[in-house]
Amino acid sequence: MSGTKRGASEPPAFDAHAYWQARHRKFGADFRGVGNVSLTGEANERQIHQKALLLAYLLGRLGVSRGARVLDAGCGRGYLTMLLAQTGFDCVGCDVSQDAIENAYGRDRVAYVQSPLATLDLGEAFAAVLCIDVLYHVVDDEEWQRSLAALLAHTQPGGHLYIVENLTSEPSHSPHCRWRTIADYEAFCRQGRARIVGVETYTPLEIQREKSVLLIQA
Numbered sequence: 146m147s148g149t150k151r152g153a154s155e156p157p158a159f160d161a162h163a164y165w166q167a168r169h170r171k172f173g174a175d176f177r178g179v180g181n182v183s184l185t186g187e188a189n190e191r192q193i194h195q196k197a198l199l200l201a202y203l204l205g206r207l208g209v210s211r212g213a214r215v216l217d218a219g220c221g222r223g224y225l226t227m228l229l230a231q232t233g234f235d236c237v238g239c240d241v242s243q244d245a246i247e248n249a250y251g252r253d254r255v256a257y258v259q260s261p262l263a264t265l266d267l268g269e270a271f272a273a274v275l276c277i278d279v280l281y282h283v284v285d286d287e288e289w290q291r292s293l294a295a296l297l298a299h300t301q302p303g304g305h306l307y308i309v310e311n312l313t314s315e316p317s318h319s320p321h322c323r324w325r326t327i328a329d330y331e332a333f334c335r336q337g338r339a340r341i342v343g344v345e346t347y348t349p350l351e352i353q354r355e356k357s358v359l360l361i362q363a
């Protein structure tokens with residue numbers, strides 16, 4: 146959080162990291178912890194399976210095959226990470242929430258690390274780095290830039306960043322969401338020497354609003 150002094154009548158600044166720690170603690174294994182809180186846990190579970198199918202299809206299209214080292218950045222309790230590991234990928238998961246990491250799935254075959262994206266330093270680059278429904282929760286623009294730079298630094302040259310986003314120029318009315326546009330990502334890629342090689346849209350079950358998968362090559 147910034148050290149800016151706030152007036153007595155101003156509401157406290159939103160602390161995104163504390164928000165996610167509390168949210169994981171509250172929901173535990175209920176899929177609302179990593180999904181949409183206005184849907185049921187079961188509806189969120191159906192959505193995560195839809196995300197898994199799309200992920201498997203797109204990883205195949207990118208030529209990321211079983212056995213590849215994959216980082217799931219912002220993995221929550223690692224449900225998708227575990228599915229990937231069970232399918233034969235060699236996975237590392239990271240999340241800002243200590244609670245999510247301590248209770249993550251498949252700890253026998255996935256290496257889990259607690260860290261915010263912006264300061265992630267695993268000393269390794271991966272064939273694919275996944276960041277699924279996470280970056281629009283990094284509401285601070287400067288932290289968002291540092292987070293993307295860290296993700297890119299963990300991607301092998303020629304490897305891919307797989308980002309699930311809500312690309313829109315509309316303002317978000319939730320303090321834990323900040324929508325960004327394709328232009329924001331294009332500007333980042335220009336300075337980070339990466340390129341967007343695909344934008345795939347899909348409509349999550351039970352929500353009639355498109356989401357995008359941004360594929361960025363390092």
Ligand SMILES: C[S@@+](CC[C@H](N)C(=O)[O-])C[C@H]1O[C@@H](n2cnc3c(N)ncnc32)[C@H](O)[C@@H]1O
Pocket residue numbers: 161165166178179180193196218219220221222224225239240241242245260261262263276277278279282283
């Ligand atoms: C909507 S959930 C998505 C979880 C998982 N990727 C999935 O698709 O099921 C967002 C996740 O991002 C994590 N997160 C939020 N801000 C983060 C940050 N700055 N660094 C790392 N993880 C973060 C949250 O703790 C949460 O687990």
